[in-house]
Amino acid sequence: MEHQLQVLIACFLFTTLLILLRAFKNSQSSLNLPPGPRKLPIIGNLHLLAGCLPYGPHRPLLELAKRYGPIMHFQLGEVSTVVISTKEAAEKVLKTDDIEFADRPFVFAADILFCNCSDIGYAPYGEYWRQMRRILILELLSAKRIKSFKSIRREEVSSMMTTIGASEGSPVTLISLLLATNFTTISRSAFSNLGKKELALIPLLKQITKELGGFSLGDVFPSLKFLHVITGLKRKLVSLHQKVDRTLDEIIKEHREMKARVETRQTDDMVDVLLNLQEGGDLELPLTDANIKALVLDVFLAGIDSTSSVVEWAMAELIKNPDEMKRAQAEVREVFDQKGSVDEDGLHKLKYLHLIIKETLRLHVPGPLLMPRQNREKVVIDGYDIPPKTHVIINAWAMARDPSYWTDPGKFYPDRFLNSSVDYRGTDMQLIPFGAGRRMCPGVSLGEVTVELLLANLLFHFDWKLPNGMKPEDLDMSEGFGATVNKLHELHLVPSSYHPSSFH
Numbered sequence: 098m099e100h101q102l103q104v105l106i107a108c109f110l111f112t113t114l115l116i117l118l119r120a121f122k123n124s125q126s127s128l129n130l131p132p133g134p135r136k137l138p139i140i141g142n143l144h145l146l147a148g149c150l151p152y153g154p155h156r157p158l159l160e161l162a163k164r165y166g167p168i169m170h171f172q173l174g175e176v177s178t179v180v181i182s183t184k185e186a187a188e189k190v191l192k193t194d195d196i197e198f199a200d201r202p203f204v205f206a207a208d209i210l211f212c213n214c215s216d217i218g219y220a221p222y223g224e225y226w227r228q229m230r231r232i233l234i235l236e237l238l239s240a241k242r243i244k245s246f247k248s249i250r251r252e253e254v255s256s257m258m259t260t261i262g263a264s265e266g267s268p269v270t271l272i273s274l275l276l277a278t279n280f281t282t283i284s285r286s287a288f289s290n291l292g293k294k295e296l297a298l299i300p301l302l303k304q305i306t307k308e309l310g311g312f313s314l315g316d317v318f319p320s321l322k323f324l325h326v327i328t329g330l331k332r333k334l335v336s337l338h339q340k341v342d343r344t345l346d347e348i349i350k351e352h353r354e355m356k357a358r359v360e361t362r363q364t365d366d367m368v369d370v371l372l373n374l375q376e377g378g379d380l381e382l383p384l385t386d387a388n389i390k391a392l393v394l395d396v397f398l399a400g401i402d403s404t405s406s407v408v409e410w411a412m413a414e415l416i417k418n419p420d421e422m423k424r425a426q427a428e429v430r431e432v433f434d435q436k437g438s439v440d441e442d443g444l445h446k447l448k449y450l451h452l453i454i455k456e457t458l459r460l461h462v463p464g465p466l467l468m469p470r471q472n473r474e475k476v477v478i479d480g481y482d483i484p485p486k487t488h489v490i491i492n493a494w495a496m497a498r499d500p501s502y503w504t505d506p507g508k509f510y511p512d513r514f515l516n517s518s519v520d521y522r523g524t525d526m527q528l529i530p531f532g533a534g535r536r537m538c539p540g541v542s543l544g545e546v547t548v549e550l551l552l553a554n555l556l557f558h559f560d561w562k563l564p565n566g567m568k569p570e571d572l573d574m575s576e577g578f579g580a581t582v583n584k585l586h587e588l589h590l591v592p593s594s595y596h597p598s599s600f601h
C-alpha cells in the first residue's frame with residue numbers, strides 16, 4: 098500500500114514537472130531574453146545557487162556578469178530572474194522605468210508572517226503600500242519623531258558604553274552588544290516598555306529574519322503550492338506568526354487600556370501614534386490591527402541587523418587601518434572632549450566619521466542584492482525583453498566595487514569621498530546601499546543617526562585592540578550571508594577607557 102502511494106506521488110510529480118517544462122518552453126521561445134547561463138530542464142539555473150552559501154551569491158553573480166554582461170537572465174525553477182550589475186542598467190530599473198519595477202516578488206514566508214504581505218517591504222505596489230509608506234515616513238520616521246526618541250537612544254547607548262567599560266581589558270563581542278542596544282532602543286521607541294513580553298520578541302525576530310532571508314523551494318515553483326506543506330515550511334511559519342502575533346496583540350491591548358484610562362505618556366510611542374491614526378479615521382484605507390503589527394514588525398526587522406552590521410564592519414575596517422582609527426578618534430574627541438560625552442546634536446560636525454560610514458556602506462553593502470523588484474508588464478531594456486513577473490535583482494555590491502567607477506575599489510579609503518559629490522541617497526547608482534527610486538529605504542535618516550551615534554560613542558570613549566596579540570592584518574574579513582551580510586566571524590575587541598573614570 099505504502100509502495101503504491103509512493104509510485105502515485107512520483108507519477109504526479111513527474112507529470113506536473115512535464116507540464117511546467119512545456120509551459121516554460123512555450124512562454125520563453127518568442128522572447129529576446131538577456132543572455133545568461135545555459136538552463137537545465139525543470140530547474141533552470143537553480144543549481145548555480147547551490148554553491149553560493151555561506152558567502153552569498155553577490156560575488157559569483159559578478160563573475161557571471163563578466164561573462165554574460167550587465168543584464169543577465171536566469172531561470173530559477175519557474176521564476177524568470179534578471180540580474181543587473183552596472184549603474185547604467187540599474188538606472189533603467191530604478192529611475193527610468195522605476196514605476197514598471199515597483200512591485201516586489203511574492204514571498205511565501207512574508208505572506209504568512211506579515212498577514213498577506215501587509216507590511217511595507219513586501220506589499221504589492223499600490224494604494225495600500227502607498228498609505229503604509231506614507232504613515233511610516235510622515236508619522237514614525239519624521240525628523241520630529243526621530244528627535245522625540247533622542248533621550249531613549251542616549252540612555253541605551255550610554256548603557257552599552259557602561260557594559261563595555263565593565264569589560265575593560267577583556268574582549269567584547271561587538272555585534273551582540275550592538276544588536277541588543279538597537280533592539281532595546283527600538284522596543285522603547287515602539288512600545289515604551291522593555292519587559293518580559295517585549296524581550297520575548299528577540300528570538301522570534303531572529304527566527305523571522307532567518308526565514309525571510311532563506312531559500313524556499315516553493316517560492317521558485319509557485320504553481321506547486323503543496324511544496325510549502327510537504328517541506329514543513331507552512332507549519333513552521335504559521336506557528337512563528339502566531340507567537341509574534343500573540344505578543345503584539347497583548348502590547349496593543351495594553352496601549353488601548355492605557356488610552357481608555359485617559360493616561361498619557363510624556364512622548365507618544367510608535368504604537369500610540371498608530372492607534373491614534375486608526376481611531377482618527379481620516380485615512381483613505383482603514384488601518385487594522387494586523388496592519389499595525391506588520392508595520393511595527395517592519396521597523397524592528399529593518400532597523401536592527403542593518404545598522405548593527407554597519408557599525409561592526411566600520412570598527413573592523415578601523416582596526417585594520419590604524420591611521421584611519423586614530424584620525425577618527427582625534428576628530429570625535431576634539432568635538433566632544435569639552436562636553437565629556439557624545440551629543441546627538443553635534444554629530445554633524447564629525448566630517449571624517451561621515452566619510453568612514455560612506456566608505457563602510459560602499460565596501461560592505463548590508464544587503465548586497467537589495468530587495469528584489471518585479472514588473473507587472475513586459476518591459477524592454479537595452480533591446481532585451483523582461484517578461485512580466487520577472488524577479489529583478491540589483492547587484493549593488495558589484496557596482497560599489499566596480500573598478501570603472503572606483504579607484505582601487507577593494508581598499509578602505511574614506512578620503513575618496515572628500516571632494517566627491519557621490520552620495521548614498523539613491524541618486525548615484527554606483528552607491529545604493531539603501532536602494533533607489535520609489536521603493537528606496539524610508540529608514541535612511543534613522544539608520545544614519547543610529548550608526549553615527551554608536552560609532553562616535555565607541556570611538557570617543559575607548560581605545561581598541563585585537564585580543565591575544567592578533568595583528569590587524571590577520572583579522573578575517575569574510576562575509577556571512579543572510580538577510581544582512583554580517584562578518585562571518587564576529588569581531589572581538591578589547592576596550593580600554595579613554596577617560597579612565599567614565600565607566601567604572
Ligand code: HEM
Nearest residue numbers: 217218396399400403468530531532533536537538540544
Ligand atoms: C543601515 C541601515 C539600513 C540599510 C542599509 C537599509 C537598506 C534597505 C534597502 C536596500 C532596501 C530596499 C530598497 C529598494 O528596493 O530599492 C530597504 C527597504 C526598506 N527599509 Fe531599509 N535599510 C536600513 C535601515 C532601515 C531602517 C532603520 C528602517 C525603518 C525603521 C528601514 C525600513 C525599510 C523599509 C520599510 C523598507 C521597504 C521599503 C518599500 O518596499 O517601500 N530600513 N532598506
